[in-house]
Amino acid sequence: MLFEVAGISKRFGGTVAVDGASFAVREAGIVGLIGPNGAGKTTLFDIICGRQRADAGEVRFEGRRVDGLMPHRLARLGFARSFQECRVLAEETCLDNLLFAAQEKRLWRELLGIVVPPRRAREKARALLAMAGLSRFENVLAGDLSFGQRRLVEIVSALVTEPRVLLLDEPASGVNPTLLGTLHDVLAETVPQMGVLLLLIEHNMEFVMSLAGRVVVMHQGAVLADGTPELVQADARVIDAYLG
Secondary structure, three states: OOEEEEEEEEEEOOEEEEEEEEEEEOOOEEEEEEOOOOOOHHHHHHHHOOOOOOOEEEEEEOOEEOOOOOHHHHHHHOEEEOOOOOOOOOOOEHHHHHHHHHOOOOHHHHHOOOOOOOHHHHHHHHHHHHHOOOHHHOOOEHHHOOHHHHHHHHHHHHHOOOOOEEEEEOOOOOOOHHHHHHHHHHHHHHHHHHOOEEEEEOOOHHHHHHHOOEEEEEEOOEEEEEEOHHHHHHOHHHHHHHHO
């Protein structure tokens, strides 16, 4: 088993955010995570990425328990993540955003001034920028881009790290249709090519259903349904709780 969420629960005071959520993924690919607001999706991401500790349950990657590990340790295992709010280095160029992401984040390297990126990282960064249609913005400050372009920079910055597990939290939100098509194509091409497990929280049903080979539906903190996009969209429980 590549990745497993087993019985994860999380409370905040009297509020149950995640209630025994479980699903397992055998191999790399794209898994959509959908559900109404407040279903526990982002809290589950926070637990997977080490930003929150679960009250119960386990997260396993390649058979190893990883819940409770600090985010930097998870990053070294190959975990990368985006957030609902777009996060880029606004005062750095697009290329430098990717090169910074590609660097090995070890303090002693920074203290010694060893920050020159290897040629391979630079080549990969430029290839990803080209794939995202951002080559002409290579030397433009990320803060000067449109929101959708910044979102693309954020996501290719995650891809340049060559992650094993990539978690994207509502990447389509606020992105115009043209750039959304570009984002779709980048993910559709790079995820199979790189052998990444992509977990995708998304409210744009057309976007997620066209990308994911499998969809997990959360409702009130628990997994309500799990299957192919076709099966999930036809599930009466899902229609009643979310899609309807």
